[in-house]
Amino acid sequence: MSVVTNTTTIGAIEAPSRRNTELMMLAFAVAVPVFAYINVGLAIDGKLPTGVLGYALGLGLLAAVAHLVVRKFAKYADPLLLPLAVLLNGLGLVMIWRLDQSPRLIQRAEAQWGAFTPDAPKQMLYSAIGIALFVGVLLLLKDHRILQRYTYISMVTALVLLILPMFFPARNGAKIWINLGPINIQPGEFAKIIIAIFFSGYLMVKRDALALASRRVMGLYLPRGRDLGPILVVWAMSILILVFETDLGTSLLFFGLFVIMLYVATERTSWIVFGLLMSAVGAVGVATFEPHVQQRVEFWLNPFAEETWAQSEQIGQALMSFGAGGTLGTGLGQGNSDLIMFAANSDFILSSFGEELGLAGMMAFLMIYGLIVERGVRTALAARDPFGKLLAVGLSGAFAIQVFVVSGGVMGLIPLTGMTMPFVAAGGSSVIANWALIAILIRISDTARRPAPAPAPSPDAEMTQVVRP
Amino acid sequence: MSELTLTVMRLGFLAVLWLFVIVAVQVIRSDLFGTRVTQRGSRRSGDTRPQQTRQAAAPPQQRQQQRQQSGGRQRRGAPTKLVVSEGTLTGTTVALQGQTITLGRAHDSTIVLDDDYASSRHARIYPDRDGQWIVEDLGSTNGTYLDRTRLTTPTPIPLGAPIRIGKTVIELRK
Numbered sequence: 267m268s269v270v271t272n273t274t275t276i277g278a279i280e281a282p283s284r285r286n287t288e289l290m291m292l293a294f295a296v297a298v299p300v301f302a303y304i305n306v307g308l309a310i311d312g313k314l315p316t317g318v319l320g321y322a323l324g325l326g327l328l329a330a331v332a333h334l335v336v337r338k339f340a341k342y343a344d345p346l347l348l349p350l351a352v353l354l355n356g357l358g359l360v361m362i363w364r365l366d367q368s369p370r371l372i373q374r375a376e377a378q379w380g381a382f383t384p385d386a387p388k389q390m391l392y393s394a395i396g397i398a399l400f401v402g403v404l405l406l407l408k409d410h411r412i413l414q415r416y417t418y419i420s421m422v423t424a425l426v427l428l429i430l431p432m433f434f435p436a437r438n439g440a441k442i443w444i445n446l447g448p449i450n451i452q453p454g455e456f457a458k459i460i461i462a463i464f465f466s467g468y469l470m471v472k473r474d475a476l477a478l479a480s481r482r483v484m485g486l487y488l489p490r491g492r493d494l495g496p497i498l499v500v501w502a503m504s505i506l507i508l509v510f511e512t513d514l515g516t517s518l519l520f521f522g523l524f525v526i527m528l529y530v531a532t533e534r535t536s537w538i539v540f541g542l543l544m545s546a547v548g549a550v551g552v553a554t555f556e557p558h559v560q561q562r563v564e565f566w567l568n569p570f571a572e573e574t575w576a577q578s579e580q581i582g583q584a585l586m587s588f589g590a591g592g593t594l595g596t597g598l599g600q601g602n603s604d605l606i607m608f609a610a611n612s613d614f615i616l617s618s619f620g621e622e623l624g625l626a627g628m629m630a631f632l633m634i635y636g637l638i639v640e641r642g643v644r645t646a647l648a649a650r651d652p653f654g655k656l657l658a659v660g661l662s663g664a665f666a667i668q669v670f671v672v673s674g675g676v677m678g679l680i681p682l683t684g685m686t687m688p689f690v691a692a693g694g695s696s697v698i699a700n701w702a703l704i705a706i707l708i709r710i711s712d713t714a715r716r717p718a719p720a721p722a723p724s725p726d727a728e729m730t731q732v733v734r735p
Numbered sequence: 736m737s738e739l740t741l742t743v744m745r746l747g748f749l750a751v752l753w754l755f756v757i758v759a760v761q762v763i764r765s766d767l768f769g770t771r772v773t774q775r776g777s778r779r780s781g782d783t784r785p786q787q788t789r790q791a792a793a794p795p796q797q798r799q800q801q802r803q804q805s806g807g808r809q810r811r812g813a814p815t816k817l818v819v820s821e822g823t824l825t826g827t828t829v830a831l832q833g834q835t836i837t838l839g840r841a842h843d844s845t846i847v848l849d850d851d852y853a854s855s856r857h858a859r860i861y862p863d864r865d866g867q868w869i870v871e872d873l874g875s876t877n878g879t880y881l882d883r884t885r886l887t888t889p890t891p892i893p894l895g896a897p898i899r900i901g902k903t904v905i906e907l908r909k
Contacts, residue, residue, distance in 0.1 A: 287762055294758065298751055305744045345766070346759055353755065597745035623749065630752040637759055644763075731851045733877045 284345040285337045291349035292329045299325060299356030302598055306364045309599030321363075324390055325356050328397045335401045340712035344645060347711070350638050351689055351704045354631075355393050355697065358690035360598075361618055362386045365611040368604035385611055385692045392694040396701030403705035410710045414653045417467030424461040427453035428503070428520075432510050441511040442684055454516040454685075455699035458523070458668070459706065462660035465524060468496070469531040470652045477532035500524045505548045512558040515671045515683030519664060521545055526663040527656060530646075559681075566681040580606050584617035584676050588628075595624030611692045613684065616676045632673065635688075639666045642707050648714040658710045661703050814868060814894055814907035817860065822903030823849045831868065831907070835861040838900060839873075852877050852901030860892070868892045868907060877901060 300322045307315025329352045336343055363386035365371055375382040407413070413420075430453055431441045444451045469476070504521040507513055525541030528534075553559050565574050569582040587603045590596065603618035604610055610618060620628050642662025649655045668688055675682035686696040817836060819827040829836060829846065836845040839857040848857065854875040863869050871889040872879040879886045880899040897904045 284766065291759065291762065294755055298755055301748060301751060305748055308744065309741055346762055350759065594749060595745065597741055598748060600741065600745075623752070626749045627752060630749070630756050633756045634759075637756070637763075640763070731877075733852060 283341045285333075285341065288336070288345040288348060289333055291345065292333055292352060295349040295353035296322065296326045296329050296356065298353055299360050302357060302360040303363070305597070306360060306367075306599035309597060310364070310367050317363075321359070324394075325352070325359070328352070328393060332397050332400055335404050336708060339404045340708050342715040342717070343708040343712040344641050344715070346637060347641050347704055347708055350634055350641070351701070354634060354689035355396075357619075358615065358687075358692070358697075359386060359389055359393065361615055361622075361690070362389050362611045362692045364599055364622075365604055365615075365618065367599075370604050371610065388694075389692050389697070392697045393701075395694070396698040399698055400701040400705040403702055404709060407706070407709050410654055410657060410706065410713060411651060413463050413657070413706075414467050414470070417464055420460045420467070421464040424457045424464060425503075427457040427460065428507060428516070442513050442516060450694075452686075452693065452695035454513070454519070455695040456702075457516075458519055458664045459661065459699060459703050461520060462523065462527075462657060462664055465527045466653050466656035466660055469527055469656055472496070473531040473652075476528065476537075477534055501544050501548065505552060509552060509556060512556065513684060514559060514562065514681060515668075515675075515685035518545070518671055518683070519667050519685070521548075522667045523660060523664050526667075527660050530659045531656060562681040562683075566678065569678060580608060580614060581678065581682055584614050584620075585678055587617045587621035588677065591621040591624040591628075593625045595620075595622050595627055598622050612686055613672070613682075613691065614676060615691045616673055616687055619690075620677075631690075632669075635665075635669045638662070638704075639669075641711070645707055645711040645714055649710055650714060654710045654713060658707060658714075661707055665700075665703065813866060814892075814909055816908055817846075817905055818908050819846070819903060819905045820897065822901070824903060831862075833862055833866075835859055838905075839875075846905075848900060848903055850901040850903050853903065857900050858886075858898075860898075863891075870898055875900070 300318065303315060303318050303321050307313065307318065329348075332348055332352070336348060363384075366384040366386050372382045430444050434441065434443055434445055442452055442454055444453055501521060504517040507517045507520070521541070522545075525537060525545075528537040528541070553563055561577075565578055565581050568574050569585055575582060583606045587601065587606065590601065595601070599622070601618065601621035603614075603621040606614050606617065616628075616631075619631060623630075639662045642658055642665065646655045646658035646662070649658055665688060668685055671680070671683055672685045672687045672691075674680040675685075686693045688700040689697060815831055817829045817831055819825055824846065827846065834845075837856065837859045838844055838846045838848060838853070839855050840848050840850070840853050841855040844856070854873075854877070856873045857875040858870060858872050858879040860868060860870050868891065869889045870879065870881060870886065870892050872886045877900075881890055881892065882896055892898065892907050895906055895908065897906050
């Protein structure tokens with residue numbers, strides 16, 4: 267007999283885990299860089315590169331390990347964060363390997379240091395360590411709210427990490443490194459995660475005071491003087507970083523992060539106005555005193571001036587390489603971005619991509635970064651606890667600011683700073699720290715998207731009043 | 736490597752990169768959560784295509800029966816909507832499209848009654864095989880009344896007859 271079902275069901279969808287979508291996207295995200303690798307090999311040597319199998323297996327293995335761990339320990343996590351990060355990491359590896367093949371860079375390295383060491387194997391190792399840290403964070407951090415307990419410890423840790431590079435010698439004009447024997451660490455990369463934890467913990471407690479105790483003047487809510495304390499402290503910190511470490515990027519990152527999180531926590535536009543004013547004052551003030559910053563601004567304003575070219579030809583070269591790329595690019599392996607001799611595969615890797623993939627590829631890159639940030643903000647919207655919300659906003663905000671600062675610097679929109687493009691650029695600290703950042707976002711999104719436990723069986727029934735005749 | 740191959744690869748790579756972005760955006764699109772209304776085998780008269788496919792698949796015996804059903808569905812005087820005529824939800828209408836309507840204070844009811852005298856799962860209204868609408872009390876505390884009589888069994892609803900649930904009155908209209 268035909269079954270007449272009572273036909274329409276209206277109900278909330280039970281949250282699907284979406285792990286299979288993630289697996290599919292991951293396969294795609296591994297395939298794209300492998301295609302790029304083959305493309306580079308064919309363009310440079312005219313034959314299939316020998317390392318392609320090893321590269322595909324390596325990247326695939328890293329992706330598979332990360333996926334299995336997510337499947338087991340963060341079942342309901344966002345399906346896109348991992349594939350997007352794997353794609354960026356993979357493409358970065360390809361570009362670093364491509365620049366390793368460049369005879370110009372090899373010659374230069376041999377002339378300068380006597381030997382050439384390829385960066386791609388190192389970067390593969392860093393990626394593996396990054397994935398290991400990713401796995402470690404997901405295994406150890408069962409609930410992101412645990413981080414809330416370490417609010418002030420993380421403040422101290424972040425301060426130490428930010429101050430430490432002052433005591434180490436400057437490299438290329440910026441003191442952002444700690445040298446521990448053979449290992450060089452950029453502590454700023456880790457500090458950005460730790461300070462986001464501090465800001466979330468702090469603002470979660472203080473946001474009511476910051477949001478409500480204020481006077482309204484000319485349509486703006488002016489906070490009380492004593493509530494201005496923390497923002498002044500952070501501002502002073504970032505100015506100090508700028509002065510003593512001459513690192514514009516890190517300084518911008520921390521102040522911007524704090525302003526974003528203040529705004530999200532309090533919903534007061536006045537904080538953004540204050541933040542912009544204070545950073546403008548700080549930047550102008552420091553730029554008038556600090557020669558290193560002045561120099562950077564000078565390079566930025568006149569990238570093709572003779573004196574700029576004599577000291578730092580990279581900015582001009584980067585602009586030239588973007589121009590050489592045009593709309594569709596020269597094709598992978600066929601550009602001349604290796605003419606940017608110094609830091610071509612780290613700070614300036616974006617201009618290598620800009621030349622070889624053109625505007626179209628650049629847009630795709632920025633879209634991918636944008637999607638990561640979007641997923642982070644989406645996680646914040648879905649998160650049920652205020653700490654998780656703030657932390658997700660903070661981490662994705664830090665990520666977004668970093669992408670803006672680096673790409674803006676390379677493209678000549680803002681003065682260049684010594685930061686690295688997350689996941690793409692060569693450099694251990696950056697890759698490892700960003701994998702940890704993605705791991706925390708995945709943990710928060712897992713908690714946020716996990717279906718709520720079933721409600722207690724119908725509490726309404728007991729409250730029904732009985733009609734008494 | 737020939738120039739042509741390299742050009743094809745260059746454009747192909749850009750296409751693949753953008754394809755990835757587009758697929759990722761599609762994933763986001765399918766990822767938006769919320770309430771989903773699934774219609775399984777709707778029997779609206781205007782919606783004939785799913786019915787045809789179902790008939791084609793069904794053995795002839797059943798097909799006859801379904802024809803009867805659709806005949807019953809299309810007869811004149813079948814109610815098309817449910818209207819709340821008294822109570823806090825006065826004015827609410829729900830289109831009758833062959834789906835079961837649950838009434839009660841539970842949040843997953845089709846009509847969530849804000850009525851102290853209603854139970855969480857109070858009653859349901861559903862079409863039987865002939866398209867006749869039936870009201871059934873689901874063991875409520877204060878009972879469901881069709882006109883003045885308290886319901887004890889599933890009862891067909893005449894057009895325009897008031898169904899009382901607590902302080903709420905609903906009726907079926909054309």
